[in-house]
Amino acid sequence: MAVCLLSRTRFLILFLLFGLAACSGNKAAQTQTFSEEPVEQLYNAAVDELENEKFNVASTKFDEVERQHPYSNWAVKAQVMAAYSLYMGNKYDEAVVALDRFIQLHPGSKDADYAYYLKGLCYYEQISDVGRDQMMTQLALSTLKELTTRFPKSNYARDASLKIELTYDHLAGKEMKVGRYYQSRQQWLAAINRFGEVVNRYETTTHVPEALHRMVESYLALGMREEAKKTGAVLGHNFKSSKWYLESYALIDDPTIKNPEGSPWYKLW
Numbered sequence: 001m002a003v004c005l006l007s008r009t010r011f012l013i014l015f016l017l018f019g020l021a022a023c024s025g026n027k028a029a030q031t032q033t034f035s036e037e038p039v040e041q042l043y044n045a046a047v048d049e050l051e052n053e054k055f056n057v058a059s060t061k062f063d064e065v066e067r068q069h070p071y072s073n074w075a076v077k078a079q080v081m082a083a084y085s086l087y088m089g090n091k092y093d094e095a096v097v098a099l100d101r102f103i104q105l106h107p108g109s110k111d112a113d114y115a116y117y118l119k120g121l122c123y124y125e126q127i128s129d130v131g132r133d134q135m136m137t138q139l140a141l142s143t144l145k146e147l148t149t150r151f152p153k154s155n156y157a158r159d160a161s162l163k164i165e166l167t168y169d170h171l172a173g174k175e176m177k178v179g180r181y182y183q184s185r186q187q188w189l190a191a192i193n194r195f196g197e198v199v200n201r202y203e204t205t206t207h208v209p210e211a212l213h214r215m216v217e218s219y220l221a222l223g224m225r226e227e228a229k230k231t232g233a234v235l236g237h238n239f240k241s242s243k244w245y246l247e248s249y250a251l252i253d254d255p256t257i258k259n260p261e262g263s264p265w266y267k268l269w
Contacts, residue, residue, distance in 0.1 A: 039069040043078060050081070055089030058082075080111050083118060092122040116147040117156035124163055127170060134174055141167040165204065172202035172211075179214060188218040209235060213244035220251060228252055 046061035062082035066075040083098035099119040103112060123140035144160040144167070151157060179194030191214065198211035212235040219228035232248045239245050 036068045039065060039072050039074045042068065043074050046078070046081065046085075050085055050088070053088075055085045056091075059085035059089070076106055076109060077111070079106075080115060080118075083115070087118055087122055092126055095119075096122050113147060113151040113154040113156055116143060116150065117154075117160060120144040120147060120160060120163070124167070127167070134171060137167050137170050137174075141171075168202050169205040169207065172198045172205040172207040175202070176207050176211060176214075179211070183214065183218065186221070188221050192218045209239040209242040209244040212239070213248045216248040216251060225252075 042061065042065045046058050046065065049055075049058035049061055059082045062078040062085060065072075065078035066082075069075050079098065079102045083095045083102065086092075086095035086098060096119055099115045099122070102109075102115050103119075106112065109115075120140055120143040123136050123143055126136040127134075127140060128136065141164060144164050147154065147160045148157050148164070154160075175194050175198045179191045179198070182188075182191035182194060195211040195215045195218070198205070198207050199215070202208070212231055215231045216228045216235070219225070219231060229252055232245075232252050235242070235245050235248055
């Protein structure tokens, strides 16, 4: 009985020693597998991948900088660079998520203005032609405007302002396309409303002279000659050298003009 008890005791001791050795081995393996690398080495490796245009790999490596060294200054910079790598790899949705996270965590960072700018670019580069939905145009506009409002002296504010003007022009182009469609359907009031939107909301864009001329056309089609004359006067006062003024002037001066096919003066688009 004593021998049996002694054997069990020895077995238990050996089992515990074996278990401790196994745990030590596992910890050693884990330490070897997940050992931290110097932050500068990690960051520079990510930059190398970025320069080699391996954008997905670069993004992952920048994420690793934050994972291994979450409280370092390098980690903050790595968050922005990870988003930039995603942007360069045309992964716009993922880049926007990363940038929103950065803006939320570090609103006072010296790179906050760049985060807004990069987010705006993610939307801006997805703007489609005027015949399609303009959600991306609206998102680009709101993001870039937020940048110029929050950081008016930012190095990125000037380029953001230029892109804002281009997004306005794009949105005005969409309104013009819809307005011309209504004209082609002889839905004159609907056309006037669309062209009026261009004149009132996008007055700095290149589409305004044509919008005023189309309003003259539509008013004349409705027999509203006085409204056509007032609109033509606005066109002449602001864009006297425009070809659209010359066309409007001809229409108001002689609204019975016919085209070669003998159809009414208005054209169908």
